[in-house]
Amino acid sequence: MVVNWFLFDKLCGAAVHPQVPSPGDHTLASAMALPANLAAVTHLKPVPDPKPPPKLAERAETQPRVAELERWATVLRIDCVRMLAVAKSGHLDSSLSAADVVAALYYRVLRHDPEDPDWPSRDRFVLCKGHAAPIQYASLAQHGYFPLEDLTGLRRIGAHLQGHPDMRRTPGIEVSTGSLGQGLSMCIGICLALRLDGLDGTAQVFGLLSDGDCQEGQTWEAATSAVHYRVPNLTAIVDYNHLQTDGTTEEVMDIGDVRAKFEAFGWDSVEIDGHDMQQVVEALERSRTLRKPAAIIAQTKKGKGVSSMEDRFGFHGKPPSPEQAAEALEELMAKLDEQTAALLEAGPGRGVE
Amino acid sequence: MAAEPEAKTEPIATRHAYGDALAELGENHDDVVALDADLAVSTQSIKFGKRFPERFFNVGAAEANMMSIASGLAASGKVPYCSTFAIFAAGRAYDQVRLGIAHNELKVRIGASHGGVSLGEDGASHQMIEDIALMRAMPRMTVVVPADYNQAYRATLSSYERDEPMYLRFGRPATPIVYDEIPETLDGGVDVLRSGKDITLIATGHMVWRAIEAAESLEQQDGVDAEVLNVSIIKPLHSETILESLSKTGLGITAEEHRVVGGLADAVRQLAAEQHPVPIFAVGMGDEFGISGTGEACMEHFGLTARGIADRAREALVLKPIVSRPPLFGPQWT
Numbered sequence A: 001m002v003v004n005w006f007l008f009d010k011l012c013g014a015a016v017h018p019q020v021p022s023p024g025d026h027t028l029a030s031a032m033a034l035p036a037n038l039a040a041v042t043h044l045k046p047v048p049d050p051k052p053p054p055k056l057a058e059r060a061e062t063q064p065r066v067a068e069l070e071r072w073a074t075v076l077r078i079d080c081v082r083m084l085a086v087a088k089s090g091h092l093d094s095s096l097s098a099a100d101v102v103a104a105l106y107y108r109v110l111r112h113d114p115e116d117p118d119w120p121s122r123d124r125f126v127l128c129k130g131h132a133a134p135i136q137y138a139s140l141a142q143h144g145y146f147p148l149e150d151l152t153g154l155r156r157i158g159a160h161l162q163g164h165p166d167m168r169r170t171p172g173i174e175v176s177t178g179s180l181g182q183g184l185s186m187c188i189g190i191c192l193a194l195r196l197d198g199l200d201g202t203a204q205v206f207g208l209l210s211d212g213d214c215q216e217g218q219t220w221e222a223a224t225s226a227v228h229y230r231v232p233n234l235t236a237i238v239d240y241n242h243l244q245t246d247g248t249t250e251e252v253m254d255i256g257d258v259r260a261k262f263e264a265f266g267w268d269s270v271e272i273d274g275h276d277m278q279q280v281v282e283a284l285e286r287s288r289t290l291r292k293p294a295a296i297i298a299q300t301k302k303g304k305g306v307s308s309m310e311d312r313f314g315f316h317g318k319p320p321s322p323e324q325a326a327e328a329l330e331e332l333m334a335k336l337d338e339q340t341a342a343l344l345e346a347g348p349g350r351g352v353e
Numbered sequence B: 001m002a003a004e005p006e007a008k009t010e011p012i013a014t015r016h017a018y019g020d021a022l023a024e025l026g027e028n029h030d031d032v033v034a035l036d037a038d039l040a041v042s043t044q045s046i047k048f049g050k051r052f053p054e055r056f057f058n059v060g061a062a063e064a065n066m067m068s069i070a071s072g073l074a075a076s077g078k079v080p081y082c083s084t085f086a087i088f089a090a091g092r093a094y095d096q097v098r099l100g101i102a103h104n105e106l107k108v109r110i111g112a113s114h115g116g117v118s119l120g121e122d123g124a125s126h127q128m129i130e131d132i133a134l135m136r137a138m139p140r141m142t143v144v145v146p147a148d149y150n151q152a153y154r155a156t157l158s159s160y161e162r163d164e165p166m167y168l169r170f171g172r173p174a175t176p177i178v179y180d181e182i183p184e185t186l187d188g189g190v191d192v193l194r195s196g197k198d199i200t201l202i203a204t205g206h207m208v209w210r211a212i213e214a215a216e217s218l219e220q221q222d223g224v225d226a227e228v229l230n231v232s233i234i235k236p237l238h239s240e241t242i243l244e245s246l247s248k249t250g251l252g253i254t255a256e257e258h259r260v261v262g263g264l265a266d267a268v269r270q271l272a273a274e275q276h277p278v279p280i281f282a283v284g285m286g287d288e289f290g291i292s293g294t295g296e297a298c299m300e301h302f303g304l305t306a307r308g309i310a311d312r313a314r315e316a317l318v319l320k321p322i323v324s325r326p327p328l329f330g331p332q333w334t
Ligand SMILES: Cc1ncc(C[n+]2csc(CCOP(=O)(O)OP(=O)(O)O)c2C)c(N)n1
Pocket: A091, A093, A094, A095, A097, A129, A131, A178, A179, A180, A181, A210, A211, A212, A213, A239, A241, A242, A243, A244, A245, A302, A316, B037, B038, B039, B061, B062, B063, B088, B092
């Protein structure tokens, strides 16, 4: 069958992105008490995959629900604590802060195939804040890109899991990162290549940035060029946790209203609670329907999920002590049990909520 | 005046010396200002920042901005010390350093910490192994790589006394002490730490204590009498001490935590090639990037150890009778 890509986009765009939402569609958005600029967002169906590989065809029906995604986020957090406890090195709180966004991406939003990591029209995920590598490694391992046991090799000599993502060593990594500020430009390069290959109508590129990324000037060079090149398939998520190495961003170098900045650069720009899975999923799925550069400013807490770390300065780049790790695992395991029990009780209902 | 600093005796990182001495400079000189790019604890500029908050500018993760702000400060009579990891100081902000600082001959000091692969776990993205080459190639830039805490302390203090732009490289891990005291000066930047007649081990930074260990092993196991030089100022290179030693031993090994291209190896080889051609073998990073692991595991992985130096010396000594020739025109530097 020959797909008319242009027509497809038109139809999709029209169907899932109504200019004026009908009043009835507001229930979810208002229930979530969103900031003003998200108020117009209706609850959207995921974009149907026009060219799914066989495995992914089944995914539309098996989309995990929000409650399941929340549970997966806990699973990933547990993996991160374990990895860091073994490695005794790395950035735990940075990884925990991004866990919900990354879980939403890998378990629901991204169209990817662990058995065919190079599938040309896959969605791309770039961890611009490369120091949060553990959260991506956990997701990749849970999806079978490499064995779960490999997670214990984090940062060890001879193992493939480097301190920062390395595309030449680890399957599933699109491009190596670790130097703040470069990631968004790399995303744009990927978008341009997809365009040249005629794939920018299907493959969405998601970049996850940090506060530090937004302090680097290069990010704003990238922001300018994304609009100039009219890349239709780029989503930049900012993990805005207001903490960096030397203190709060407000103390060190205030990046202010990042949402307004992206908007001023010509992006579609929304702000969400980055730990509210419903909002995260909705914003991510909405972004791929826009056909223009889309920024999602996720207000987050560094160390989210581990109370002793949450939103507190002093943990950046410090591995947990054995006691801290044990305590964190206890808390997260309890959470996981709770979430599992709730899911079992709710029964096997699946599909999009 | 602050109290005279105490020399350290136990292993400690050179970046701590930078932080301690920088705070002392702040105490003694009102025109000293410090900048950092969200790594003030890692680079230890935090000590200055705590004492002199009004003269401390943490610009966040924005290294290019930091270097150009420093140009403005220096052009207006301040003496800025810019601190970040070597990878970002020399890599990310190269052009800002080049035009804004080196070309303008401004008295800016770049305190680059976490040089080399011994920073360990963060891996290749953070392990700077080309900075000496970049900064050597940059016109008018002085390049300083101290060997231990005590020398790094002096290097930082005396950087204030000079006017040229300066790149100082420090390391992350605690390393053994080489100088018993805080030296009075860096002199020309080349010190003979151990004299010998058979071979010259020329080392810089973290490789200096390893070179001394290598010399001891060569003496004990092979009866070889190695001379050890510490090159703490790689540019401008003080040629006399090096040439004197090479003319005595007829054979050199360089050792650096850096690419063998453009670093100490090339600096020494250039000198020898022009003025006293003898074989110079190099210990350093080949044509490859770093890797994640503990700092020491990384050093071992790349052969940047006392063992690595000693083995290279043994190979070289086998070749020495074949390749060493007396210089054609005798020593030219006198
Ligand atoms: C160009 C560059 N400069 C400095 C660093 C060192 N560094 C690593 S993480 C970080 C800041 C961490 O804070 P943030 O960016 O807010 O990330 P978070 O962990 O809070 O998500 C810095 C300065 C780097 N990786 N890259």
